[in-house]
Amino acid sequence: MSGSQLANTNVSLYAEVPTPDEIRLRCPMTARAAETVSAGRTVLEGILDRADHRLMVVVGPCSIHDPVAGLDYARRLRHLADEVSDTLYLVMRVYFEKPRTSVGWKGYINDPRMDDSFHIEEGLEKSRSFLMQVAEIGLPAATEALDPISPQYLGELVSWTAIGARTAESQTHREMSSGLSTPVGFKNGTDGSVDAAINAMLSASQPHSFLGINEQGRIVVVRTRGNRYGHIVLRGGGARPNYDTVSILMTEQALAKAKLAANIVVDCSHGNSYKRPELQPLVMSDCVNQIRLGNRSIVGLMLESHIEGGNQPIPKDLSQLRYGCSVTDACIDWATTERTIRAARDVLKDVLPVRQKTEPRA
Ligand SMILES: O=C[C@H](O)[C@H](O)COP(=O)(O)O
Ligand SMILES: C=C(OP(=O)(O)O)C(=O)O
Numbered sequence: 001m002s003g004s005q006l007a008n009t010n011v012s013l014y015a016e017v018p019t020p021d022e023i024r025l026r027c028p029m030t031a032r033a034a035e036t037v038s039a040g041r042t043v044l045e046g047i048l049d050r051a052d053h054r055l056m057v058v059v060g061p062c063s064i065h066d067p068v069a070g071l072d073y074a075r076r077l078r079h080l081a082d083e084v085s086d087t088l089y090l091v092m093r094v095y096f097e098k099p100r101t102s103v104g105w106k107g108y109i110n111d112p113r114m115d116d117s118f119h120i121e122e123g124l125e126k127s128r129s130f131l132m133q134v135a136e137i138g139l140p141a142a143t144e145a146l147d148p149i150s151p152q153y154l155g156e157l158v159s160w161t162a163i164g165a166r167t168a169e170s171q172t173h174r175e176m177s178s179g180l181s182t183p184v185g186f187k188n189g190t191d192g193s194v195d196a197a198i199n200a201m202l203s204a205s206q207p208h209s210f211l212g213i214n215e216q217g218r219i220v221v222v223r224t225r226g227n228r229y230g231h232i233v234l235r236g237g238g239a240r241p242n243y244d245t246v247s248i249l250m251t252e253q254a255l256a257k258a259k260l261a262a263n264i265v266v267d268c269s270h271g272n273s274y275k276r277p278e279l280q281p282l283v284m285s286d287c288v289n290q291i292r293l294g295n296r297s298i299v300g301l302m303l304e305s306h307i308e309g310g311n312q313p314i315p316k317d318l319s320q321l322r323y324g325c326s327v328t329d330a331c332i333d334w335a336t337t338e339r340t341i342r343a344a345r346d347v348l349k350d351v352l353p354v355r356q357k358t359e360p361r362a
Contacts, residue, residue, distance in 0.1 A: 017121040019217030020152040027128045029156060033135035040140025040159030043089050044183045047299055048229055048263050052089070053356035055291070055348060056265070056300035057341065058142045058160060058185075060093030062311070062329040064108050067130050069324040070094070073307055073334075074134045080338055081139060084345040087352055091160050092139045093304070096127045097146035098328055099166045101190075105314055105327065109150060114314050114327070124153045131157035145184075148176045149213055158182055165189055165235055165270070169196040176212075177204035179224030185233040185265050185300075192238030192271065194251055198258050201230035231263040233302065236271025243272050243283055245290055252297050265300035269329065277309060277330045281340040288344045292351050296359070303340065309333035 018026075046052030060077065064070045074092055081090035098107040105111060108130075109123035131154055134141050140159035145151055146167065151158075161180050165187040167173045177184045177200070184204060186197040205226050212222035234242045234251060242251070243266045252262050266272065266287050273279035280303055287298055307324025314327050321327070324334075332340070 020215045036135040053352045054089045058302040061306045087345045087349045091142045094141040168200045174203040175208040175210040178208045183229035187233045233265045235267035241272040262297040264297045267302040269304040277332045304331045305337040306331040
């Protein structure tokens with residue numbers, strides 16, 4: 001038996017995809033988009049450094065599947081972002097990669113046609129183009145980094161990155177985060193424990209060397225500098241939420257023990273709302289109230305929101321899809337999103353500047 005018969009016995013095909021440089025040529029960065037991304041990162045770093053008093057709110061669909069509805073959402077969010085910008089800094093969730101508990105649609109990059117044809121090359125280019133249009137609208141974008149190769153195609157258009165509950169313990173994702181150009185939020189585990197996220201922050205803050213690809217698509221050793229803007233995202237888990245004051249206090253203590261900054265983002269969806277979208281506004285208003293009563297560690301919130309509330313299965317006949325409705329986790333609708341965000345702004349507009357002024361200096 002030859003070596004080649006022993007290799008790749010479970011691989012059916014290798015299909016080449018354009019390199020990051022080739023996709024970049026087809027969809028080049030514009031001056032306006034670059035300005036949005038750069039401003040987005042600067043503000044988010046300022047929030048994490050406590051130089052900016054605002055609260056970041058990562059808000060948007062659970063996943064992007066229809067770019068038309070996605071851009072419709074982005075335009076609405078842009079108006080709302082302007083309206084609340086003295087108090088809240090809105091960053092749109094632009095999630096193209098879905099980590100599944102077992103199986104399911106893995107997102108717009110993996111299967112942009114949603115028919116198991118897996119045109120990943122098309123998904124990469126269309127996702128880049130979508131991010132470009134969101135940046136042109138003037139909205140900073142947040143995404144989950146799941147595949148370690150994708151950031152070479154999309155990274156320059158992203159202002160905030162999440163490492164999900166299922167991957168925060170993975171060395172590959174910690175190494176990748178150490179080289180990402182954005183602040184990175186590490187989710188607590190699906191069992192509710194914060195240990196993996198804290199270890200991820202410690203790991204990602206350090207330089208790493210690992211295998212990756214460069215812009216010309218060559219396999220390279222990537223040497224990173226370490227990312228000093230890692231922070232924790234509490235998303236609940238293990239059948240209980242973790243946004244309550246006691247959980248927040250215990251997370252602050254765990255961060256202090258690891259000598260990490262007390263920066264916490266609360267994801268109002270997922271385990272914190274038992275995936276029931278109607279509970280997200282309650283979680284958000286509870287966190288807002290904690291801040292009003294003196295909390296200093298909550299620097300951001302996350303909402304899963306779309307034009308229409310709820311979610312829908314992906315039908316065989318895609319013309320049956322409901323416009324602006326999630327095909328992954330259930331979301332709050334647009335009217336609820338506006339109401340929830342405006343209410344948070346009203347409570348916090350006089351509270352956050354005082355919180356920042358009285359921030360203990362290191
Ligand atoms: O945010 C999305 C989902 O919660 C995550 O991808 C897991 O989804 P699943 O449990 O439906 O696979
Ligand atoms: C998958 C997500 O979250 P988590 O990793 O917390 O399940 C998400 O935010 O889309």
